[in-house]
Amino acid sequence: MRNLPFALTLGAALAAAMLLLSEGHPVRAQGADGDSPAPLGTGATVPYVIPEAGPFNPEDIEIKNNAAIADWFRSAHADAAAEAFRHWDEEEEGIRPVCAVCHSGAGFRAFHGLDGSPPGIPEGPIETGGVVDCETCHNPGLSRITEIRMPSGVMHPVDGAEAACMTCHQGRTAGVTVADAIGSWADDLPNPELGFINPHYATAAATWLGGYGGAGVHYDGKTYAGRFFHARPLNSCASCHQPHTLEVAEATCLTCHQTGDPDAIRVSRQSYDGSGDTAKGIRADIDANAARLLAMVGDYGREIAGTGIVYDGARYPYFFADANNDGTADSADGRPVAYKSWTPRMLRAAYNWKLVTADPGAHVHNPAYALQLLYDSIEDLAGPLGVDMGTLGLLR
Numbered sequence: 001m002r003n004l005p006f007a008l009t010l011g012a013a014l015a016a017a018m019l020l021l022s023e024g025h026p027v028r029a030q031g032a033d034g035d036s037p038a039p040l041g042t043g044a045t046v047p048y049v050i051p052e053a054g055p056f057n058p059e060d061i062e063i064k065n066n067a068a069i070a071d072w073f074r075s076a077h078a079d080a081a082a083e084a085f086r087h088w089d090e091e092e093e094g095i096r097p098v099c100a101v102c103h104s105g106a107g108f109r110a111f112h113g114l115d116g117s118p119p120g121i122p123e124g125p126i127e128t129g130g131v132v133d134c135e136t137c138h139n140p141g142l143s144r145i146t147e148i149r150m151p152s153g154v155m156h157p158v159d160g161a162e163a164a165c166m167t168c169h170q171g172r173t174a175g176v177t178v179a180d181a182i183g184s185w186a187d188d189l190p191n192p193e194l195g196f197i198n199p200h201y202a203t204a205a206a207t208w209l210g211g212y213g214g215a216g217v218h219y220d221g222k223t224y225a226g227r228f229f230h231a232r233p234l235n236s237c238a239s240c241h242q243p244h245t246l247e248v249a250e251a252t253c254l255t256c257h258q259t260g261d262p263d264a265i266r267v268s269r270q271s272y273d274g275s276g277d278t279a280k281g282i283r284a285d286i287d288a289n290a291a292r293l294l295a296m297v298g299d300y301g302r303e304i305a306g307t308g309i310v311y312d313g314a315r316y317p318y319f320f321a322d323a324n325n326d327g328t329a330d331s332a333d334g335r336p337v338a339y340k341s342w343t344p345r346m347l348r349a350a351y352n353w354k355l356v357t358a359d360p361g362a363h364v365h366n367p368a369y370a371l372q373l374l375y376d377s378i379e380d381l382a383g384p385l386g387v388d389m390g391t392l393g394l395l396r
C-alpha cells in the first residue's frame with residue numbers, strides 16, 4: 001500500500017494532463033527542456049500547461065478543453081440557475097447532505113469518498129452554488145468504484161464514468177419502498193397514514209435496469225423485463241448521450257432504425273394500447289397507457305377510495321384531494337390539500353405511473369418494462385372498478 005499515494009498522484013496528474021492536452025492545439029506543456037512541446041504519450045508527465053510565448057492570436061491559445069467546456073456549459077448539468085441546484089438557496093446551511101449527493105459535484109465526491117472523506121452521505125451540508133462539474137465525471141477515483149447501490153438495494157456493477165450517471169439518475173425510491181409503506185393494510189381500504197411516494201426525477205438509470213433493478217412495484221405472479229440491452233454497441237449511457245451536451249444524436253439511431261426521431265421509432269409489431277396502430281412510435285403506446293392509468297387512478301379515488309383526486313405536476317406532492325369532484329384541488333389556508341385517502345392498490349398504481357412518466361426517455365431506456373408496469377397497474381385497478389380488461393384491447 002505504500003505506493004498508493006504516489007500512484008494516485010500520478011494518476012491525477014496524468015488525467016489532468018490528458019484533459020488539458022488531448023488534441024492540444026498550439027498549447028505547450030512545459031517539457032523537460034522548458035520550452036518544447038511535450039507530445040502526449042511520451043512519458044513526460046506535465047500537470048499543467050502554459051501557452052506558447054507571445055505574441056499570439058487568441059485562437060492559438062485555445063485548448064481542447066474549450067470544446068468540452070462550451071458543450072458542458074450549455075447543458076443542464078452546468079445550469080446553475082436551475083431549480084435542481086437552487087432549491088436549497090433559502091436554507092442557510094446549504095444543501096442537505098442526503099440531497100447533495102446528486103445535486104452538487106462536491107456532495108457527489110463526498111458520497112463516494114473521492115475527496116478523502118469516508119464514503120457515505122456527506123457529514124454536513126454542502127455549500128450551494130455547485131453543479132455537476134468536470135471533476136464529478138473526470139475523477140481518477142471513479143475507476144475504483146465497481147458497483148452502485150440502487151434504491152431497491154440491488155448492487156449494479158459499473159465501469160468508469162457510468163458510476164457517475166448511475167449514482168445520480170437512479171431515483172430515490174423503489175418498489176420495495178412502496179411495499180414497506182403499505183405493509184399488510186387491506187388493498188382497498190384508505191389509510192390516512194399513507195402519503196404519495198415520489199420516485200424523484202430523471203430516473204433513467206432505474207428504468208434502464210428494468211425489473212432487475214427493482215424500480216417499480218411488481219405484481220405477484222408477473223415477470224418483468226430486465227435491463228434493456230438494446231443492441232450491442234449501445235451498452236452505456238454515453239453511447240447515446242454526448243456526455244457534455246447530454247444530447248442524443250439522431251445519427252446514432254439511424255444506423256439501425258429508419259428514423260432518428262426517438263419518439264417515432266418502433267420495432268414492435270403489436271399494438272399495446274388497443275389502438276391497433278403500429279405505424280406510430282412505441283412512445284405513443286406508452287403515453288396512451290399512462291394516460292389511461294392516470295384516468296383510472298382518478299376513477300378509483302372517486303368510486304372506491306371515496307375521495308376524488310387530481311394530479312398537478314407543478315406542485316409537490318402532485319396528488320391532491322378533490323372532495324367535490326370538480327376537477328380542481330381542494331384548498332385550505334390558500335394551499336392545495338395533499339391527497340390523504342390512499343389505499344394500497346391506489347398508491348401502487350400511482351407510483352408506477354409516476355415512475356414511468358418521471359423518465360422522459362422511458363420509451364428508449366426500457367420500453368418493455370414501462371409497458372409492463374402500466375399494464376399490470378391498469379389490470380389491478382380494473383378489478384375493483386369493474387372494468388373488463390378484454391374490452392380495452394391492451395397487450396402486455
Ligand code: HEC
Nearest residue numbers: 083084087098099101102167168169170171172200201202
Ligand atoms: C439519487 C440522486 C438524487 C438525490 C439523492 C436527490 N435528488 Fe433531487 N434530483 C435528482 C436529479 C437527477 C434531478 C434532475 C431532474 C431534472 O431533469 O430536472 C433532480 C431534481 C430535483 C428537483 C427539481 C425538480 C424539478 O421539477 O425541476 C428538486 C426540487 C429536487 N431534486 C429536490 C431534491 C431534494 C430536496 C433532495 C433531498 C431530500 C433530493 N432532490 C435528492 C437526483 C437526486
Ligand code: HEC
Nearest residue numbers: 019022064065068069072077132133134136137161238243
Ligand atoms: C456527466 C459526466 C461528465 C462531465 C460533467 C464532464 N465530462 Fe468530460 N467526458 C465525460 C465522458 C464520459 C467522456 C468520454 C467520452 C467518450 O469516451 O466518448 C468525456 C470526455 C472528455 C474529454 C475528451 C474529449 C472529448 O470531448 O470527448 C475532455 C477533454 C473532457 N471530457 C473535458 C471535460 C471538461 C473540461 C469538463 C467540465 C467543463 C467535463 N469534461 C465534464 C463525462 C463528463
Ligand code: HEC
Nearest residue numbers: 076077079082084102104108132164165168237241243246
Ligand atoms: C452529481 C449528479 C449527476 C451526475 C453524476 C450525472 N447527472 Fe445528469 N443530471 C443531474 C441533475 C441534477 C440534472 C438536472 C439538472 C438541471 O435541471 O439543470 C441532470 C440532467 C441530466 C439530463 C437531462 C438534460 C436535460 O436537458 O434536461 C441528462 C440527459 C443527463 N443528466 C444525463 C447524464 C449522464 C449520461 C450522466 C453520466 C455521463 C449524468 N447525467 C451524470 C445530476 C447528475
Ligand code: HEC
Nearest residue numbers: 165169202204205208230234236237240248262360361364
Ligand atoms: C439507446 C440510447 C440511450 C441510452 C443507452 C440511454 N439514453 Fe437516456 N435518453 C435517450 C433518448 C433518445 C432520450 C429522449 C431524449 C429526448 O427526447 O430529448 C433520453 C432521455 C434521457 C433523460 C431525460 C432527458 C430530458 O429531456 O429530461 C435522461 C436524464 C437520460 N436520458 C439519462 C440517461 C442515463 C443516465 C443513461 C444510462 C443509465 C441513459 N440515459 C441511457 C437515449 C438513451
Ligand code: HEC
Nearest residue numbers: 230231240252253255256262265266267268282363364367
Ligand atoms: C445497433 C443497432 C441499434 C442502434 C444504433 C439503435 N437501436 Fe434502437 N433498437 C435496436 C434493436 C435491435 C431494437 C429491438 C430490441 C429489443 O426489442 O430487444 C431496438 C429498439 C428500440 C426501441 C423500442 C422499439 C419498440 O418497438 O419496442 C426504441 C424506442 C429505440 N430502439 C430507440 C433508439 C434510439 C433513440 C436510438 C439512437 C439513440 C437507437 N434506438 C439506436 C437497434 C438499435
